[in-house]
Every structure is written in C-alpha cells, then in structure tokens.
C-alpha cells in the first residue's frame with residue numbers, strides 16, 4: 001500500500017510600518033531548515049485544525065491572534081522516498097502576541113519577502129512566499 005505524509009500549516013505575516021514580514025521557524029533537528037509553522041495531520045483532524053494546532057504548539061500563536069486570508073496552496077515533495085503533501089493557508093498576525101517556540105525549533109525570524117526567500121532553501125517554498133506576496137499586493 002502506498003503511503004503519503006500529510007501536513008498542514010500557516011504562512012503567517014505581519015505588517016510593520018507598511019512592510020510585510022513573514023514568520024519562519026528553524027528546526028532544532030535535522031538540517032535546521034526554515035519553514036512556516038506546520039506539522040502532521042493527526043487522525044480525525046481536518047487540515048485547517050492541524051494548521052491552527054501546530055501554529056499554537058510551535059509558535060504560541062492562537063487562532064484569535066490571527067486573521068485567515070482567502071489564500072491557500074499545497075506543496076508536494078518527497079521525504080526519504082515517501083511523498084509528502086503540505087497545505088498552507090495565509091494568515092495575518094493582528095495582535096502583538098510574541099512568538100513562543102517549542103523544543104522542535106531553535107530560532108525564528110520575521111523577514112521581508114526577499115530575506116525570507118533567501119533563508120528557505122526550497123524553490124517551492126520560495127514560490128509559495130512569492131505567491132502570498134502577489135495575493136497581498138492584489139488585495
């Protein structure tokens with residue numbers, strides 16, 4: 001039977017003096033790669049429930065801190081030969097709640113689009129951030 005890993009998360013942005021900044025978290029394990037908050041979909045959970053839960057667990061930000069935007073995109077890549085699907089929604093941080101990391105991450109940064117694209121090493125993640133930016137510019 002073929003397996004697919006499924007995960008969900010939120011591309012979170014904030015507006016600082018008319019500048020948009022994206023939140024990226026750096027894993028405390030593996031290659032220490034940077035991604036938005038996200039994680040595996042638990043049995044019985046919907047994708048969006050996973051996205052909210054993982055965001056709270058990994059970044060300390062609750063649904064009430066964020067405003068969901070009408071944008072989502074799904075990434076597909078392989079992890080150790082197993083296909084993985086990650087759906088991301090876009091959400092704005094609308095409160096001054098500070099980010100609080102779990103032990104899964106060792107650092108976080110709020111970055112402009114250019115700096116965020118520099119730090120994420122994967123092309124599909126760079127394209128996702130660029131798409132988010134286009135969506136926000138068109139609003």
Ligand SMILES: Nc1ncnc2c1ncn2[C@@H]1O[C@H](COP(=O)(O)OP(=O)(O)OP(=O)(O)OP(=O)(O)OC[C@H]2O[C@@H](n3cnc4c(N)ncnc43)[C@H](O)[C@@H]2O)[C@@H](O)[C@H]1O
Nearest residue numbers: 007029030031033035038039040075077079104122124125
């Ligand atoms: N190496 C490790 N050592 C110790 N504990 C570990 C571990 N890897 C995972 N864990 C544990 O697994 C748990 C993760 O659970 P969750 O928190 O539920 O799941 P996740 O964010 O989807 O996990 P992960 O970091 O593995 O996923 P990603 O797709 O970004 O990354 C998975 C792989 O895909 C690569 N990748 C990420 N984004 C990609 C993209 N856009 N395109 C191609 N490859 C990508 C990454 O570089 C990485 O190699 C953590 O609690 C952690 O403790």
